[in-house]
Amino acid sequence: MGNYGDQARQALLDSAEELFATFGVDGVSNRRIAEHAGNANHSAVSYHFGGREELVRAMLTRYADETRRRRGQLVAMLGPEPSLRDVLSCLVLPFTDQLASMPVPSWRARFLRQLRAVPSMVDVVTGATVEDTYIDDLIKRARVCVAHIPDGVLTGRSWLLGKLVVDACADYEARLQREAVEPDWTGFARFLVDAAAGMLEAPVTCEGDFLGSRTVSAWP
Structure with missing residues (x-):
């Protein structure tokens, strides 16, 4: 089992994959991804990945x-x-x-x-x-x-x-x-x-x- 940071990253990746699949990549904000992942930090995507493009790269290569x-x-x-x-x-x-x-x-x-x-x-x-x-x-x-x-x-x-x-x-x-x-x-x-x-x-x-x-x- 990974540490909390690893678990938080995986939760964000799972959340983004579901939301992007349902609403489209441009139809979902980073804040919504964090909320859907159960992360109280609305800047969690930026914190863990640096931004939207880095998040997508991580999703593609996971x-x-x-x-x-x-x-x-x-x-x-x-x-x-x-x-x-x-x-x-x-x-x-x-x-x-x-x-x-x-x-x-x-x-x-x-x-x-x-x-x-x-x-x-x-x-x-x-x-x-x-x-x-x-x-x-x-x-x-x-x-x-x-x-x-x-x-x-x-x-x-x-x-x-x-x-x-x-x-x-x-x-x-x-x-x-x-x-x-x-x-x-x-x-x-x-x-x-x-x-x-x-x-x-x-x-x-x-x-x-x-x-x-x-x-x-x-x-x-």
């Missing part, structure tokens, strides 16, 4: 080590010539496993969806991206599996897949809160991998660069 460790386990099980679905599973499962480990309701996926909708947070998200050599290697392996797809098209589809994964997980997360259904994140992950593989391998009828350069990481 599960990074756990996710990277899980991804490493999955990568270690890959054969020398993995299929596209195997590679995509290594990208998707660490995130869905993280969500599966959380109590219902969880707010993680819905928070990430809200964050993507705030233009002012693009630099914060980019700056908080944790170096993960597994992801770089997996993207290279995925490109080998779909080498017939033009690079520009593949880049755009990869960005779409990142959005698909976050948005779909957010919707499923909300459904688990709304309805009395048994969580099945493993089955949901397989559903996402099927959809992702289908999108990446789909025939190309136009090679236009319709999305332009994207600076936000494709994967959560």
Whole structure:
């Protein structure tokens, strides 16, 4: 069990995740986050994190080590010539496993969806991206599996897949809160991998660069 400062930080992170997921990043004040966390100090966010951007960075990276460790386990099980679905599973499962480990309701996926909708947070998200050599290697392996797809098209589809994964997980997360259904994140992950593989391998009828350069990481 951590000390009081650590517990206070975790309570603020949990509070911010729920409030941001529900009301949006720009719809919640630091004071409201502190109050929702049960902290009598209305300046608690500034005290523990320094400000709003630092709080968001801490929220983005709080599960990074756990996710990277899980991804490493999955990568270690890959054969020398993995299929596209195997590679995509290594990208998707660490995130869905993280969500599966959380109590219902969880707010993680819905928070990430809200964050993507705030233009002012693009630099914060980019700056908080944790170096993960597994992801770089997996993207290279995925490109080998779909080498017939033009690079520009593949880049755009990869960005779409990142959005698909976050948005779909957010919707499923909300459904688990709304309805009395048994969580099945493993089955949901397989559903996402099927959809992702289908999108990446789909025939190309136009090679236009319709999305332009994207600076936000494709994967959560």
